[in-house]
Amino acid sequence: MKEIWTQIDDWLIANAPQIFEDLQSGASEKEISELEESLSIKLPEDVKDSYRIHNGQSDGSYGLLDGREFLSIERIKQEWTVWKDLLDSGTFQDQDGHDIGSEPELGIRNVWWSAKWIPLTYDGSGNHDCLDLEPSEAGNVGQIITMWHDDSNRKLVASSFREWLQEYAEGLKEGRFVLSEEYGGIVNADDV
Numbered sequence: 001m002k003e004i005w006t007q008i009d010d011w012l013i014a015n016a017p018q019i020f021e022d023l024q025s026g027a028s029e030k031e032i033s034e035l036e037e038s039l040s041i042k043l044p045e046d047v048k049d050s051y052r053i054h055n056g057q058s059d060g061s062y063g064l065l066d067g068r069e070f071l072s073i074e075r076i077k078q079e080w081t082v083w084k085d086l087l088d089s090g091t092f093q094d095q096d097g098h099d100i101g102s103e104p105e106l107g108i109r110n111v112w113w114s115a116k117w118i119p120l121t122y123d124g125s126g127n128h129d130c131l132d133l134e135p136s137e138a139g140n141v142g143q144i145i146t147m148w149h150d151d152s153n154r155k156l157v158a159s160s161f162r163e164w165l166q167e168y169a170e171g172l173k174e175g176r177f178v179l180s181e182e183y184g185g186i187v188n189a190d191d192v
Contacts, residue, residue, distance in 0.1 A: 001165070015172075018062060022057045023056075056069075062186075063183075066121075104154040109139075117131070127147065144156075175189060
């Protein structure tokens with residue numbers, strides 16, 4: 001993870017210093033274990049290694065990952081709690097008490113939201129890239145999926161956190177992502 005973050009940090013320093021300044025220093029072992037305990041999960045090692053380097057963004061006014069805030073441990077808890085409260089209140093059930101499904105790609109559970117989907121990014125409108133710790137049989141524990149609050153499509157983004165972050169670092173280096181003031185952060189160059 002250190003090599004991947006070095007690539008990202010170097011690009012940010014040269015091209016988006018305001019976003020580099022917004023990245024927090026690494027999380028402590030206590031913060032990581034408290035997150036795992038409060039969400040009743042076990043994070044993959046690559047996720048923990050990443051958060052030991054950077055504990056998300058401090059204010060997220062500029063999106064790091066395709067215009068989205070890279071959530072700190074505290075922000076993960078906040079966003080996850082919003083979804084967990086909705087789940088517990090029955091929001092994702094029909095009038096007969098059955099779970100509302102989604103339109104998942106292969107490897108993703110057919111549910112609207114799972115307590116084992118851990119938000120890693122936030123776009124300001126209730127949408128996330130999530131760490132999927134409870135995939136379907138065809139999926140991988142730790143895969144990255146999209147979770148849009150008003151869209152039933154659930155897409156597989158990467159088979160692991162490491163792959164997701166490495167793809168992003170390579171995209172920065174190859175010019176597939178650019179800083180856009182108009183879009184509020186680093187976004188796909190094709191969208192600008």
